[in-house]
Amino acid sequence: VEVDVDIEIVCLSGLESRHCGWRLEAGLDDVPAVVDVLDRIWERDPGKPVVLVSTGLSGFWRLHRELAELGRNPFLVEATGIPETMLAGLSLDELIEYHAGFLVATLGDRRRAVKRRPPVTRRQLLRSLFIVPPEYVIPPRLRGRCPGEACPLGALDGERLDEQRCKGCLACLHRCPGVEVPAWTGVTGLAYAYEWVETRGLDGVLFICRRLLGRLDGEAVEASPARLLPFHVPCVGWLVPWLLQEIAGLGVYLHVYAGGEACSSCQLWGLVSSHVSELPATVSTELAEASMHAYTGYTRPRVGLDAVLERLSRAASRAAGGAAPRA
Numbered sequence: 105v106e107v108d109v110d111i112e113i114v115c116l117s118g119l120e121s122r123h124c125g126w127r128l129e130a131g132l133d134d135v136p137a138v139v140d141v142l143d144r145i146w147e148r149d150p151g152k153p154v155v156l157v158s159t160g161l162s163g164f165w166r167l168h169r170e171l172a173e174l175g176r177n178p179f180l181v182e183a184t185g186i187p188e189t190m191l192a193g194l195s196l197d198e199l200i201e202y203h204a205g206f207l208v209a210t211l212g213d214r215r216r217a218v219k220r221r222p223p224v225t226r227r228q229l230l231r232s233l234f235i236v237p238p239e240y241v242i243p244p245r246l247r248g249r250c251p252g253e254a255c256p257l258g259a260l261d262g263e264r265l266d267e268q269r270c271k272g273c274l275a276c277l278h279r280c281p282g283v284e285v286p287a288w289t290g291v292t293g294l295a296y297a298y299e300w301v302e303t304r305g306l307d308g309v310l311f312i313c314r315r316l317l318g319r320l321d322g323e324a325v326e327a328s329p330a331r332l333l334p335f336h337v338p339c340v341g342w343l344v345p346w347l348l349q350e351i352a353g354l355g356v357y358l359h360v361y362a363g364g365e366a367c368s369s370c371q372l373w374g375l376v377s378s379h380v381s382e383l384p385a386t387v388s389t390e391l392a393e394a395s396m397h398a399y400t401g402y403t404r405p406r407v408g409l410d411a412v413l414e415r416l417s418r419a420a421s422r423a424a425g426g427a428a429p430r431a
């Protein structure tokens with residue numbers, strides 16, 4: 105996979121890679137310094153996607169929120185680094201190429217993110233100087249009608265979506281066939297990840313939401329010796345069971361990092377937890393559970409990308425009632 109020329113690679117913490125376009129001594133947890141670099145990049149080229157490369161990932165969610173507060177789309181930024189080299193057994197260069205390619209594959213979804221001001225109660229409004237920072241959500245795309253009950257927050261009404269109410273959890277995707285599967289967790293994203301798993305002989309995929317990425321700093325090594333490809337999602341509620349089933353059926357181990365205390369403070373978890381618990385994957389924050397799946401990458405039957413794309417597209421088509429799936 106070639107790094108697209110339109111992606112900027114920023115190497116932090118003094119890390120070196122042949123892909124680095126910008127270099128900074130500060131780490132990802134130095135949020136003001138990282139925002140400053142991003143602003144300089146976006147001043148020249150607004151909306152340019154960026155991969156940050158750092159020794160640790162623990163500042164990523166703070167950065168995401170800070171960018172949203174400043175009115176910059178945080179979904180244009182991905183991060184990777186040393187914890188993911190331990191998780192996947194891939195080099196830093198390979199991980200940069202993987203994330204850069206993933207940014208390209210999912211750019212359409214990322215650019216659809218809308219700025220949303222969370223609703224406040226009347227009492228909060230009455231309190232003077234109460235400021236509610238904006239957040240960015242990627243809303244669902246509707247290709248048909250959905251009943252109001254499809255959204256637990258009442259953001260859906262027939263063919264209309266109230267973007268200011270929507271939290272981008274995609275709970276509606278599992279309740280209404282009129283909601284389109286995003287490229288991120290649909291055929292495009294999964295086929296892209298499968299190709300990496302297959303060509304590098306990896307054991308599986310770790311799906312993890314952007315909010316929890318920093319936890320990999322201390323925990324990535326626990327999956328060892330299994331080698332897992334990191335797959336960052338806006339919310340684990342975006343994962344689609346009938347598509348994951350196709351990948352799991354090929355002998356790829358799937359692990360969803362979610363649940364317990366890690367998700368207890370997440371507003372979206374209550375909306376998607378029942379659906380996530382039914383995914384054809386291990387759902388756990390114990391990465392040690394992945395370790396017993398080591399070496400499956402060597403024993404799995406080889407299935408080429410074309411055949412996998414066909415399987416995924418057929419599954420998407422079946423779920424859509426025969427309609428042409430989105431690639």
Ligand code: SF4
Nearest residue numbers: 255270271273274276
């Ligand atoms: S279920 Fe979630 S993503 Fe779907 S409309 Fe409601 S808030 Fe938005």
